[in-house]
Amino acid sequence: MTLLSDAVPRIDAGTPSDRVRIRIRIRTRSLVPAGVVAAVLALALVLFLFLAQSASATAPIPGSPLDAYDKGIPYDVGVHKIARLAAMISYALMVATMVLGVVLRMRYFQRYVNRRTVYGAHMTLALSTLTFGALHGLTFCYQPVWDIRLANLLLPFTGGLQRMPVGFGILGTELAIAVGCSVWLQQRIGYRRWLRFHQFAYVAFGLIWLHIFTVHPEPRHTNLVALAVAAGALGCLLAFLIRALPSSSRLRRGTFTNSVDGIQ
Numbered sequence: 001m002t003l004l005s006d007a008v009p010r011i012d013a014g015t016p017s018d019r020v021r022i023r024i025r026i027r028t029r030s031l032v033p034a035g036v037v038a039a040v041l042a043l044a045l046v047l048f049l050f051l052a053q054s055a056s057a058t059a060p061i062p063g064s065p066l067d068a069y070d071k072g073i074p075y076d077v078g079v080h081k082i083a084r085l086a087a088m089i090s091y092a093l094m095v096a097t098m099v100l101g102v103v104l105r106m107r108y109f110q111r112y113v114n115r116r117t118v119y120g121a122h123m124t125l126a127l128s129t130l131t132f133g134a135l136h137g138l139t140f141c142y143q144p145v146w147d148i149r150l151a152n153l154l155l156p157f158t159g160g161l162q163r164m165p166v167g168f169g170i171l172g173t174e175l176a177i178a179v180g181c182s183v184w185l186q187q188r189i190g191y192r193r194w195l196r197f198h199q200f201a202y203v204a205f206g207l208i209w210l211h212i213f214t215v216h217p218e219p220r221h222t223n224l225v226a227l228a229v230a231a232g233a234l235g236c237l238l239a240f241l242i243r244a245l246p247s248s249s250r251l252r253r254g255t256f257t258n259s260v261d262g263i264q
Helices: 016-029 031-054 065-071 075-106 113-143 150-152 163-189 192-198 202-216 222-246 247-253
Strands: none
Touching: 031 192, 031 202, 075 202, 113 150, 113 163, 163 192, 163 202, 202 222
């Protein structure tokens, strides 16, 4: 009779090259949910662009000063500048948080920088990202043309102008908040379960990027803002690929073993 433990391949069995191949195969399976989410986001983006192109080219951008003028609604330029600045800062901090998280997980520069210092910087950047993101969302409550209430900021896709693009941003922000708050549950649910949930930060970034790309045509044109948005997305994509597809040398060195004291 074959035991169940004999039927399941063990990572510590076989030659070092066999162990590397088994680990790569196991880690590749974890890419399937992320691939499905990426495909859904890409499909939603294509659908949005198709609908946007079918609309009239002369129509003002929803929520813009021209749109407010056509509707006879006052438009606060100061609130607009605050929202724009908060969005830019939040996006830059979010990219830095994602990249630094991969640096922390891959144990880069651990010979030169204390690991707890990198962990503290990662947490500080994440908290700052959520703070500026929340500020960006709250400013629209003071812009009458958007017709957004506090309840609409808590429940995505429920009201205001551009429900789908705005809903992507709200959903991504709430998911990022949940990922950040899960740190306090790490010891209760276990490190590996927490780490799997923590990886939903990539999904949150995808939703927020989809919000940025669809809510305003500026990132879809050739300008400095579009280049910055694209550079941030490429940086996070590269960090995700490094995290998801580790090299064989890092696997042999045991880079992905669990750490102590609750630091990933």
